[in-house]
Amino acid sequence: MNAEDIAEINKFQVPKDTLGLHVLYEPKTTDNGFVADIVAVHGLGGDSFSTWTDNKSGKMWLKDFLPESQYFHNSRIMTFGYDARAWLLPASKNNSPGRSFTFSESFLGALRSQRILTNTQGRPIVFIGHSLGGIVIKKALVIAQVRTKLFGDIYESTKSITFLGTPHQGSGPADWASYLEKISQIIGIKRSKVLRELETWSPSLLELSRTFSEQLPRLLINSFYEKQLYEGVMVVEEGSATLSYITEVVDGLDANHRTMCKFADRESSVYRAVISQLETRMIEVQRAMERSVPEQKNTEERQSSLELPDVPTSEPVPPQTKEGAGVPYSTSELERRMKALRKLRLQG
Structure with missing residues (x-):
């Protein structure tokens, strides 16, 4: 890459104070109601704050609207920011078969530390991802x-x-390259070499779509797709924005790729569509957690019933002796009695 290519990549450098995990809302008490960790992740061309903030009103729905919901006011709400330039930088020249998702590992590390330091491990997690943040x-x-x-x-x-x-979804690397090219259009990538670097993610993304599908049966999934063009581009069409899984909830939003995650007020039809599904999933998660408690208790009881009980014996415990433990007679006394018994038998 030349200097102009690097300059274009640096346009996507996010403010340092947006990097890492940020707690937007922490409930004063978690004694009354269901508690979860809500974590939002931005995509390319955004950051942990601007992605979720309406440009005109300045409202950030994760902080300003979501905690007002009765289903979220007991939950901790967080947003994660990473250096999205990693999507555009040249691939390493090592022998790795695909692009490195180092930002995903950083995300895991930050979330793990937060939960350990606050002693909240085991708390249910609900993720929200926009675009490549997903x-x-x-x-x-x-x-x-x-x-x-x-x-x-x-x-x-x-x-x-x-x-x-x-x-x-994409049937091959070419499909993924097409999606990435459209994303590059709306965020303003013009350098062909930078675009080619973005497209080198295609094989890795195709493989990820296969490996992640194994986790679908255990997860409650909502997938929203845009219904409006952004500068003449439908970035992620309905067919690509869905996982095609039987329990997945799919809905179209009357917004474009950039505005589908920004809401000016609580009455926005787009916000109502999103919050409705988020609240529904929270109810389902809570019910599933409540069901798991008696099921776990029943399992423990069944396991306990299979264990052999301690049966008390009616036999008296033999007295201890100096020469042997649990033997009613000493060794010498036992030998004397055995000899006497043999003698009686011989005499008989």
Whole structure:
């Protein structure tokens, strides 16, 4: 890459204060109601704050609207920011078969630390991802499934994911390259070499879509797709924005790829559509958690019933002797009695 290519990539450098995990809302008490961790992840061309903030009103719905919901006011709401330039930088020249999702590993590390430091491991997790942010979440869960010693809590605790304009499907690398090219158009990538670097993610994204599908049966999924063009481009069409899984809830939003995750007020039809499905999933997660408690108790009771009970014996415990433990007679006394018994038999 030349200097002009690097300059174009640097346009997407996010403010340093947006990097990492940020707690937007922490309930004062969690004694009354269902508690979960809500974590939002942005895509390329956004950051942990601007992606979720309406440009005109300045309202950030994750912080300003979501905590007002009766289903979320007891939950901790967080947003994660990463250096999205990683999508555009040249691939490493090592022997790795695909692009490296280092930002997904950073995401896992930050979330793990937050939960350990606040003693909230085991708390249910609900993820929200916009565009390629959904890809970051998917890869994080694939990593967590393998590296259970470090990230097993995150893997087991994840209950639901809401995807907003995340490309999920493509029959081959060419399809993924097409999606990435359209994303590059709306965020303003003009340098062909930079675009080619973005397109080198195609094989890795295709493989991720296959490996992540193994996790679908255990997750509650919402997938939203855009219904409006952005500067003449339908970035992620309905067919790509869905996972085609039987329990997945799919809905179209009257917004474009950029505005589908920004809401000016609570009365916005787009916000109402999103919050409705988020609240529904929270109810379902809570019910599933409540069902698991008696099921776990019944399992423990069944296991306990299979254990052999301690049966008390009616036989008296033999007295201790100096020469042997639990033997009613000493060795010498026993030998004397045995000799006497043999003598009687011989005499008989």
